[in-house]
Amino acid sequence: MRIVIAIVLVLAAGTAHAETILASVNGMVCAFCATGIEKSFKKQAAVDSVSVNLEKKLVTLNTKADQTLDDATVRKVITSAGYTVTDITRK
Numbered sequence: 221m222r223i224v225i226a227i228v229l230v231l232a233a234g235t236a237h238a239e240t241i242l243a244s245v246n247g248m249v250c251a252f253c254a255t256g257i258e259k260s261f262k263k264q265a266a267v268d269s270v271s272v273n274l275e276k277k278l279v280t281l282n283t284k285a286d287q288t289l290d291d292a293t294v295r296k297v298i299t300s301a302g303y304t305v306t307d308i309t310r311k
């Protein structure tokens with residue numbers, strides 16, 4: 221019985237899951253690039269926080285609980301800002 225309750229709790233926690241999306245981006249070279257991309261993603265309702273690592277050419281997005289951003293939207297936001305997406309991973 222305890223095991224069943226524990227499983228139910230784990231599943232319930234899973235539904236409130238926020239997602240971390242890592243996008244590898246080409247063309248970001250300075251702090252202005254980083255700020256521009258951050259601003260673009262903050263306009264997306266599903267996005268909770270954004271951080272840009274220029275050295276790693278990586279944009280990290282954290283979504284709000286129960287929300288996600290599909291690959292097409294991630295690509296569109298970055299492409300519209302003038303950069304190229306080389307890879308998108310999620311965890």
Ligand SMILES: [Cu+2]
Pocket residue numbers: 248249250251252253254
């Ligand atoms: Cu720049």
